[in-house]
Amino acid sequence: MLGQVRVRDFRYQIRYGSVMQHYRNLKIRSVLTILTVFTVLCILFSLNNHLQDSRLQDIQDRIHELDCGSHVNLTFDEFNPDVIDDGSYIPSPKQLVPNIVHYILFTIHEIEFSHFVSILSVLKNQKPDIIYIHCDCHQLTGDYWPRVLRLAQLTETRLIVRSIFRPFGIFGRKFNKLWLNWHASDITRIRVLREFGGIYLDRDVYVVRSLNRFRTHEMTIDFEGNGTVLASQTLIAHKNARFLKLWLLSYCEYDSKFWYYNTGVLPTKEIIEKRPELIHRLNGEFGADSVAFCPLIYHSYYKNWRQKFYAFHLLIRGDYLSPNGWCLGGNRPKISQFNEQNIRQLNTTFGEMTREVFAFETQLVNKHSIR
Missing domain, CATH: 1.20.5 (Single alpha-helices involved in coiled-coils or other helix-helix interfaces)
Structure with a gap:
């Protein structure tokens, strides 16, 4: 009997084991x-x-009616400028460029400190009809965004967040992933200006005084590196500006190995040096040459900053002075991360610049609160 039970148990274990294995x-x-x-x-x-x-x-390439084999029609129908000896031209008696300010945001979907300072300076000193923020998003966030919305309403400035696609290449050539956002922005600013015309600003550009005098030119560009490389941080252009078309087509020779080659070096060498009449050329007035102006605004107080410059490229990423050596190299100021509190203590040009635009916000809000 015991043997029969063991046999049954053994057979059950074999069947159970087979089931479990299965x-x-x-x-x-x-x-x-x-x-x-x-x-x-x-x-x-x-x-x-x-x-x-x-x-x-x-x-996107087809929308802009350009390809690497297309014929370039270099006519500007708004006026026929008279070229003068220095290669520039006599400006139009009318304002050709609309009073529209453009910003581009890729992957950053909030208004950070430096961008808020830029917008304050634009509202105070440029007083645009429209501010476009072209973004690979549908809405913006951050503590400063509600303040931007309120200021736009108080100044009766149209503020448009325009959802756009972030390009990953141009004319079939892929952007280098190391510089994807930068190269995508470089292309997009050209396309935006070709679509709307206006004033393009990097999100850390401070507008010192009105840029309206440059709106009478087909296109205005500042230079850096002792005038050898165009500066793309502040651009003012009519949408049919001839240089914009040539600049975009120069990306047929996109070289992914270099960060600023196609944006600054190539168009300066191959277009502007050969056709200087296509642009109105500046020599540092937009504060693009960091070697020259960074010490003036971050290390000391320069009393003529309002008279000497029309804009500054602040080289601030978010709220932190760029650590890449573009501004001041290793000789950084003691305070290089900024906020609304510590700028009150700065006895530098930058301290005065920021206090001035924040005071503009306070005065504007208080003025309408009293009403």
Whole structure:
């Protein structure tokens, strides 16, 4: 009897073991199937994104009616300028460029300290009809954003957040991933100006005084590096400016190995030096040459900053003075991360600049609160 029980138990264990082994095999096969399906879906999704990016890039290139083999019609119908001896031209008696300010934000979807300072300076000193913030987003965030909305309302300035696609290449050439946001912004600012015309500003550009005198020119550009490289941080252009078309087409020779080659070096050498009449050229008035102006605003107080300059490229990322050596190299000021509190203690040009625009905000709000 005991032997029969043991035999039954043994047979049960064999059957139970077989069932469990079969169940484990099913689990393994199910997991492998799920992983395989997931991997295939990821590959398909990646391919779809790649194809979608390529299609969007092709669409953007076609919208701007340019390709690397297209004929370039270099006529500007708004007026026929008289070229003078220095290669520039006599400006139009009318304002050609609309009073529209453009910013571009890629991957950063909030208004940070330096951008808020820039917007304050624009509202105070330029008084634009419209401010466009072109963004790969649908809405903006951050503590400063509600203040921007209120100031736009108080100054009766149209403020438009325009959702756009961030390009990943140009004319079939992929951007270097190391500089993707920068190169995407470089291309987009040209396209935006070709679509609307106006004043393009990097989000850390401080407008010192009205730029209206440059709106009578087809296009105005400042230079850096002792005048050898165009500065793209502040651009003023009519939408049909001839240089914009040539600048965009110069990206047919996009070189992904260099950060500023296609934006600054190539167009200066191959276009402006050969056709200087296409632009109104400045020599530092937009504060683009950091070697010259950074010590004036961050290390000391320069009393003529309002008279000497029309704008400054502050080289502030968010609220922190750029650590890349572009501004002051290793000789950084004691305070290089800024906020509304510590700027009150700065006895430098930058301290006065920021206090001035924050005072503008306070006065504006108080004026309308009294009403």
